[in-house]
Amino acid sequence: MELPAPEQLKQSLYVPNKTLMGPGPSNCTQRVLDSLSNPVLGHMHPECFEIMDDIKAGVKYIFQTKNAATMCISGSGHAGMETAFVNLVEDGDVVLLGCTGLWGHRAAEMVKRLNGDVRYVESRSGRSLSLKEIEFAFEGHKPQVFFIAQGDSSTGILQHQLKEIGELCEKYNCLFVVDTVASLGGVEFLMDAWKVDMAYTGSQKVLGAPSGITPVSFSDRAIARIKARKSYVKSYYFDALLVGQYWNCFDTPRIYHHTISSTLLYGLREALAQICALGRRNVIHRHQECSHRLQCGVEEIGLEMFVTKASDRLPTVNTIKVPAGVEWRKVSQYAMRKYKLEISGGLGPTAEQVFRIGLMGENATYERVDLVLNILHEAIQSTKVVEKSKI
Amino acid sequence: MELPAPEQLKQSLYVPNKTLMGPGPSNCTQRVLDSLSNPVLGHMHPECFEIMDDIKAGVKYIFQTKNAATMCISGSGHAGMETAFVNLVEDGDVVLLGCTGLWGHRAAEMVKRLNGDVRYVESRSGRSLSLKEIEFAFEGHKPQVFFIAQGDSSTGILQHQLKEIGELCEKYNCLFVVDTVASLGGVEFLMDAWKVDMAYTGSQKVLGAPSGITPVSFSDRAIARIKARKSYVKSYYFDALLVGQYWNCFDTPRIYHHTISSTLLYGLREALAQICALGRRNVIHRHQECSHRLQCGVEEIGLEMFVTKASDRLPTVNTIKVPAGVEWRKVSQYAMRKYKLEISGGLGPTAEQVFRIGLMGENATYERVDLVLNILHEAIQSTKVVEKSKI
Numbered sequence: 001m002e003l004p005a006p007e008q009l010k011q012s013l014y015v016p017n018k019t020l021m022g023p024g025p026s027n028c029t030q031r032v033l034d035s036l037s038n039p040v041l042g043h044m045h046p047e048c049f050e051i052m053d054d055i056k057a058g059v060k061y062i063f064q065t066k067n068a069a070t071m072c073i074s075g076s077g078h079a080g081m082e083t084a085f086v087n088l089v090e091d092g093d094v095v096l097l098g099c100t101g102l103w104g105h106r107a108a109e110m111v112k113r114l115n116g117d118v119r120y121v122e123s124r125s126g127r128s129l130s131l132k133e134i135e136f137a138f139e140g141h142k143p144q145v146f147f148i149a150q151g152d153s154s155t156g157i158l159q160h161q162l163k164e165i166g167e168l169c170e171k172y173n174c175l176f177v178v179d180t181v182a183s184l185g186g187v188e189f190l191m192d193a194w195k196v197d198m199a200y201t202g203s204q205k206v207l208g209a210p211s212g213i214t215p216v217s218f219s220d221r222a223i224a225r226i227k228a229r230k231s232y233v234k235s236y237y238f239d240a241l242l243v244g245q246y247w248n249c250f251d252t253p254r255i256y257h258h259t260i261s262s263t264l265l266y267g268l269r270e271a272l273a274q275i276c277a278l279g280r281r282n283v284i285h286r287h288q289e290c291s292h293r294l295q296c297g298v299e300e301i302g303l304e305m306f307v308t309k310a311s312d313r314l315p316t317v318n319t320i321k322v323p324a325g326v327e328w329r330k331v332s333q334y335a336m337r338k339y340k341l342e343i344s345g346g347l348g349p350t351a352e353q354v355f356r357i358g359l360m361g362e363n364a365t366y367e368r369v370d371l372v373l374n375i376l377h378e379a380i381q382s383t384k385v386v387e388k389s390k391i
Numbered sequence: 392m393e394l395p396a397p398e399q400l401k402q403s404l405y406v407p408n409k410t411l412m413g414p415g416p417s418n419c420t421q422r423v424l425d426s427l428s429n430p431v432l433g434h435m436h437p438e439c440f441e442i443m444d445d446i447k448a449g450v451k452y453i454f455q456t457k458n459a460a461t462m463c464i465s466g467s468g469h470a471g472m473e474t475a476f477v478n479l480v481e482d483g484d485v486v487l488l489g490c491t492g493l494w495g496h497r498a499a500e501m502v503k504r505l506n507g508d509v510r511y512v513e514s515r516s517g518r519s520l521s522l523k524e525i526e527f528a529f530e531g532h533k534p535q536v537f538f539i540a541q542g543d544s545s546t547g548i549l550q551h552q553l554k555e556i557g558e559l560c561e562k563y564n565c566l567f568v569v570d571t572v573a574s575l576g577g578v579e580f581l582m583d584a585w586k587v588d589m590a591y592t593g594s595q596k597v598l599g600a601p602s603g604i605t606p607v608s609f610s611d612r613a614i615a616r617i618k619a620r621k622s623y624v625k626s627y628y629f630d631a632l633l634v635g636q637y638w639n640c641f642d643t644p645r646i647y648h649h650t651i652s653s654t655l656l657y658g659l660r661e662a663l664a665q666i667c668a669l670g671r672r673n674v675i676h677r678h679q680e681c682s683h684r685l686q687c688g689v690e691e692i693g694l695e696m697f698v699t700k701a702s703d704r705l706p707t708v709n710t711i712k713v714p715a716g717v718e719w720r721k722v723s724q725y726a727m728r729k730y731k732l733e734i735s736g737g738l739g740p741t742a743e744q745v746f747r748i749g750l751m752g753e754n755a756t757y758e759r760v761d762l763v764l765n766i767l768h769e770a771i772q773s774t775k776v777v778e779k780s781k782i
Contacts, residue, residue, distance in 0.1 A: 003455050005667035006448035013660055015429040015653075016438055025431050025650060036427040036654055038406040040416050040601055042733060047407055057397035064394050074603060075466050075628060078649040082628045106627075113623040204650060210431055212465060212603050212652030232504040234625050236497075237466060237473045256738070258469040259416060259595060261603030262406075263427055263654065269404055276396035342433060347647070 022344035025204035026360040041262040058272030065191035069218035071247035080200030080214035091115040096143035101152030102348030151183030156319030166195035186287040186316035208361030209271035291315030334379040413735035416595035417751040432653040449663030456582035460609035462638035471591030471605035487534035492543030493739030542574030547710030557586035577678040577707035599752030600662035682706030725770040
């Protein structure tokens with residue numbers, strides 16, 4: 001018997017216009033949104049390859065790398081993380097995961113599925129890892145791969161000294177993987193100078209493109225390690241040598257690997273073009289200024305940042321302690337209902353404890369900072385009033 | 392030293408408007424394209440969940456299934472294929488791959504990476520598999536998983552008797568995986584009635600949405616098999632139990648699994664709404680009528696179909712023998728240069744041997760059939776003339 005067509009698809013598509021000031025996605029510019037309505041292109045058409053080449057050049061710029069193996073994965077940021085490990089880890093490899101929040105543990109989820117030997121080095125709550133802590137862990141674990149999120153979006157912690165960690169990795173002949181999903185464009189990142197072997201970022205954060213396509217880059221050393229694997233890369237879809245061949249990274253003819261989404265290429269290309277036009281250092285500077293203004297404002301309205309040391313604070317995702325007696329969810333709901341503005345709660349280790357305010361791309365302006373501060377303050381006051389009136 | 396911003400990103404984005412009559416992607420309707428420019432939504436926002444629910448209902452309808460575990464994978468059709476095997480195959484499992492063209496071999500690429508024990512049952516060139524051939528292979532191999540592409544886009548072969556194969560799979564306690572990427576919407580497919588355990592399709596073919604998001608469905612039997620695994624699913628990103636939890640398939644609270652692309656959700660939702668409005672049987676009928684007209688026209692202009700038996704021909708991707716003395720690439724280039732119309736060459740086993748003409752979604756109309764026939768004829772004549780004049 002024929003199952004009928006669902007009634008709900010007779011309704012029109014409804015998409016509200018929100019101000020997305022959580023940990024991501026952030027709002028896209030109109031230029032990016034407009035580009036998405038362009039006609040679809042074939043995944044092997046020369047015009048599509050040209051856009052991919054543009055993107056590759058833009059990604060090299062934002063990562064500050066000359067790596068040949070710079071490309072995008074057709075998936076979200078999580079796909080970027082999986083691409084790192086599925087290519088670089090073989091059964092039994094020791095993978096040391098730097099944890100300053102959720103993301104080291106998410107990486108563990110992936111590494112254990114690949115039969116990697118998971119080890120951790122965890123920072124104290126609300127702090128980044130010191131070089132000493134990391135060195136000590138290297139001595140103990142002798143890892144083949146070391147992972148750290150430059151910015152952990154669950155805690156709002158910024159990890160420093162990536163250059164020194166890169167040197168440590170080189171000394172231990174260990175591959176250095178950096179998650180820059182939440183940090184890139186908000187803080188400095190120099191892939192080549194810091195000897196990072198694999199980096200990935202999110203399209204939907206500072207870049208301000210839709211999610212679903214993830215810039216990644218592998219150093220020559222990482223590619224050599226992949227080529228020397230004793231076992232297959234356990235994924236076809238995320239195989240860096242195949243994806244890289246499609247992205248024309250290796251001076252071999254392009255192959256058909258999968259049907260890339262030209263729609264997402266348009267958006268990412270335009271987002272990168274905007275960053276290039278502004279200059280990445282200017283973009284970083286603007287994000288830092290905005291975060292500084294937000295932090296001052298937070299103090300002024302009597303709130304406290306979650307990350308103790310100011311220098312440990314990620315400018316893109318700002319974590320603010322939920323004051324005693326306030327329910328974060330009500331505050332968040334108030335802001336969304338009244339202003340269509342997103343203020344998020346915590347995630348993983350910060351669940352129920354913090355507000356997370358994203359200042360990324362379009363939303364990293366003084367106007368937006370002031371807007372979100374005013375709304376946060378009003379929302380907290382109003383939920384307090386409701387509580388009082390209940391008593 | 393700072394690497395400079397690339398010059399090429401100062402240029403404007405250039406996207407030509409083509410008629411995509413290769414094996415996919417096909418053209419999107421204006422309704423679908425327009426939807427893509429909507430503002431981005433958060434991946435945990437209720438409006439986003441509502442769109443996901445709409446899509447789930449639409450996917451159940453086009454697959455004709457009541458499977459709870461009906462969802463989308465955030466990746467292309469290849470990601471759908473990988474999702475099938477990474478969830479259903481454990482080390483040493485015997486996986487029998489039905490091959491009527493390239494796709495069984497592509498599946499092998501994935502299964503071997505997962506330590507599955509790959510076996511093949513291959514059809515004779517230009518033909519589908521007979522039930523006898525498949526039964527014989529089942530007796531010999533006793534597979535845990537059987538895979539077949541309902542339509543193989545490399546050869547244009549349609550595999551029949553899926554209902555009977557489903558019964559065979561049940562008899563052997565074997566999971567039945569069907570690739571419907573190129574076939575769905577062009578021929579009948581009844582997931583539940585035919586006892587299919589896992590199916591996936593392409594968004595960018597008959598559905599006419601952008602690629603990058605892939606509808607999949609698992610039967611209860613398949614989900615039970617996944618839950619009874621002795622080893623981890625080797626991918627976090629493609630883990631059906633986690634993705635399904637995000638898609639609210641299992642009566643458990645939704646989790647944050649990855650940042651889904653709301654942009655791609657909009658396009659797929661609108662594409663499904665269009666199919667629902669037309670009725671899937673009408674859509675299938677239209678595709679078959681169009682393919683029939685194309686096949687008649689092919690004969691009229693003195694060409695020959697690649698697939699011998701008319702009933703073995705996939706209506707969505709039509710393969711036509713390249714006549715002796717004609718270079719397919721020149722024909723294809725002529726059509727693209729003069730008319731911005733895509734006619735593809737072969738792939739895998741049909742490379743250099745066939746033209747592939749896609750009649751899918753927007754392009755499955757009599758007008759487009761006549762257009763592509765006229766252009767194909769003109770292109771062949773013109774390349775012949777050039778050859779002659781060279782002599």
